[in-house]
Amino acid sequence: MSPLTDQIRALIAARQLAPGARLPPERTLAAELGVSRSRLRETMQQLISHGLIVSRRGGGNFVAPGSAERALEQAMQPLQPLAQAEGGYWQDVMEIRKSLEADAAYHAALRADDLDRQRLQAALAAVCAGASDPETQSRADAAFHMAIAEASHNLVLRQVISGLFDLMRVSIAESLSKLHLLPDTVEKLNHQHQAIAGAILAGRADDARQAATDHLCFVEDSLRRIETETARARRAGALRNKLPQGKQPA
Amino acid sequence: MSPLTDQIRALIAARQLAPGARLPPERTLAAELGVSRSRLRETMQQLISHGLIVSRRGGGNFVAPGSAERALEQAMQPLQPLAQAEGGYWQDVMEIRKSLEADAAYHAALRADDLDRQRLQAALAAVCAGASDPETQSRADAAFHMAIAEASHNLVLRQVISGLFDLMRVSIAESLSKLHLLPDTVEKLNHQHQAIAGAILAGRADDARQAATDHLCFVEDSLRRIETETARARRAGALRNKLPQGKQPA
DNA sequence: AAAGATATTTGGTAGGACCAATTGGTATCA
DNA sequence: TGATACCAATTGGTCCTACCAAATATCTTT
Numbered sequence A, B: 001m002s003p004l005t006d007q008i009r010a011l012i013a014a015r016q017l018a019p020g021a022r023l024p025p026e027r028t029l030a031a032e033l034g035v036s037r038s039r040l041r042e043t044m045q046q047l048i049s050h051g052l053i054v055s056r057r058g059g060g061n062f063v064a065p066g067s068a069e070r071a072l073e074q075a076m077q078p079l080q081p082l083a084q085a086e087g088g089y090w091q092d093v094m095e096i097r098k099s100l101e102a103d104a105a106y107h108a109a110l111r112a113d114d115l116d117r118q119r120l121q122a123a124l125a126a127v128c129a130g131a132s133d134p135e136t137q138s139r140a141d142a143a144f145h146m147a148i149a150e151a152s153h154n155l156v157l158r159q160v161i162s163g164l165f166d167l168m169r170v171s172i173a174e175s176l177s178k179l180h181l182l183p184d185t186v187e188k189l190n191h192q193h194q195a196i197a198g199a200i201l202a203g204r205a206d207d208a209r210q211a212a213t214d215h216l217c218f219v220e221d222s223l224r225r226i227e228t229e230t231a232r233a234r235r236a237g238a239l240r241n242k243l244p245q246g247k248q249p250a
Numbered sequence C: 001a002a003a004g005a006t007a008t009t010t011g012g013t014a015g016g017a018c019c020a021a022t023t024g025g026t027a028t029c030a
Numbered sequence D: 001t002g003a004t005a006c007c008a009a010t011t012g013g014t015c016c017t018a019c020c021a022a023a024t025a026t027c028t029t030t
Helices: A003-014 A026-033 A037-049 A067-075 A079-084 A090-111 A114-129 A134-151 A155-179 A185-202 A205-230 B003-014 B026-033 B037-049 B067-076 B090-111 B114-129 B134-151 B155-167 B169-179 B185-202 B205-233
Strands: A053-056 A060-063 B053-056 B060-063
Touching (some): A003 A037, A090 A205, A114 A134, B003 B026, B114 B134, B114 B185
């Protein structure tokens, strides 16, 4: 992004401006930053359109409520294009999930409060209930893992895991339906889920990490087995692209 | 979004401007839309920051290339400017980095090709050279860690780590400057960097993971120590802003 | 025809002026 | 006293003009 936006964000952080706080008037702020109001305003429009700042005519510019979460979303934005381009990234995603969710389980075991435990138990019950349609089942599965991420009390971790699930949400449902065709997988998955939840609820952090790792390794392995069976073509080649060079098509 | 942005998008659609096509000059376009160039530019900044338009000084404004292509393009770009979102998340971020970058180092040791090794060595040399100003040094540090992420050959991992660096942009620079005040830290950091790079280049995956973990634990610990010291120095609230609405934290 | 110098186009920035909405204070009135 | 009406300062929104710097187009020179 432009260096000025960073300067403004840094200023907000430096002055500890909480969401809802008012920024200096544009004329003043422009002077402080040593730029013209025109330039400051153009930059401000970016921050506004990204939801970090709200502007009230005649009132002032304010730090948007929930601007911190928006900042996280913003940072994870580059993940979206990957989701659209070729669905062959699930292996990359699984590789990361093994680490992150193991961490999440570990910290969840240490930090979960009563509300977290309550939600985790509910999610566990839902995922073990075993919905008939894959769509609902995949939602329950995602909810279970997100409950763990929530319980880790690490906002960034939660956001990243959420983004990864978003990245996989298309392939999860169909993979899950195939996964259920293999014998015993449902029972194994339920057992693994219970092991994870049990360790977290009992506060056994290392066990929770291990259980999560085992679970994801099992899922990854199963998915890999499915893909080799379906024997689909691998990802396509890279497409190079250069910026326009001044010619305009009709 | 603002009505003008929609107007411009509609204009793009109406004229069938494909990605890469050039838009009319700002002065002309402003006249066509019946607004001033100032207003048009403020709107244009929104579209630019959202990635729908790319601007070339002296060249013109162009419809941005497609999302998938944009992702790869963005992926190959070198490091970008530094700044921070909102403070307070660096601990969460560090917690994740410990896992992710350890993973990245592990896989990098297994998968790095000649080009990766070459870039890693260059990045190591740059970071160990020790730039005078913190800004340059922090860029070098980021470049080093990103080189590892690249070498892991996991696109998603690379994107996530890149996003995390984005989150820590400014705080890294200022923290780094303070970090260098502590005795021996520079030597320790360099030694750690060399250990990581050495393990990766030698293909010792487990060593690489361990070295990365050690390094990040050291950094996290140092940052924590810095913050406790800085917290003491705070309390000199230089807030000359009157806050008619917002609250002011101590 | 190719290479270089020059002029034009075009985005980037600065600064001023005015409008419109909000805010806060002041005076007025019940 | 308390509420209301009014007014003036503040502040974001828009328009304007001018100038700079980079990229492009045009012309000149060899």
